[in-house]
Amino acid sequence: MVGAGGYYTGTFEQPWLDIPPTGKQVSMRFHEFYRVKDGKIVEVQALWDIPELMIQAQSWPLSPSLGREWHVPRQQPKTD
Numbered sequence: 001m002v003g004a005g006g007y008y009t010g011t012f013e014q015p016w017l018d019i020p021p022t023g024k025q026v027s028m029r030f031h032e033f034y035r036v037k038d039g040k041i042v043e044v045q046a047l048w049d050i051p052e053l054m055i056q057a058q059s060w061p062l063s064p065s066l067g068r069e070w071h072v073p074r075q076q077p078k079t080d
Contacts, residue, residue, distance in 0.1 A: 005031040012057065017050065019057050028053045 011029040028049055035043035054060050 001037060002034045004034075005029070012053075019050075019054055019059050022057050024056075025049065026053060026056045 007027045007029055008026065012024060012026045014021055029052060031047045031050070033045045034041050041078045051060070
């Protein structure tokens with residue numbers, strides 16, 4: 001198994017998956033996984049961060065969160 005990841009970046013000029021174009025630069029994170037057999041790719045699995053693209057296009061269908069978005073801080077070990 002071989003994996004790769006990165007960002008597709010470009011100007012969003014045409015509708016895609018019913019997401020309206022913005023005419024602005026957007027990016028979409030991706031990860032791809034390849035299964036190789038006898039030196040040839042025999043299977044590909046891809047993950048696209050479509051929700052992030054929808055948020056950039058202001059086309060997110062859900063209501064905004066009522067809470068705050070943040071990361072839970074790591075607990076510091078006690079030093080007695």
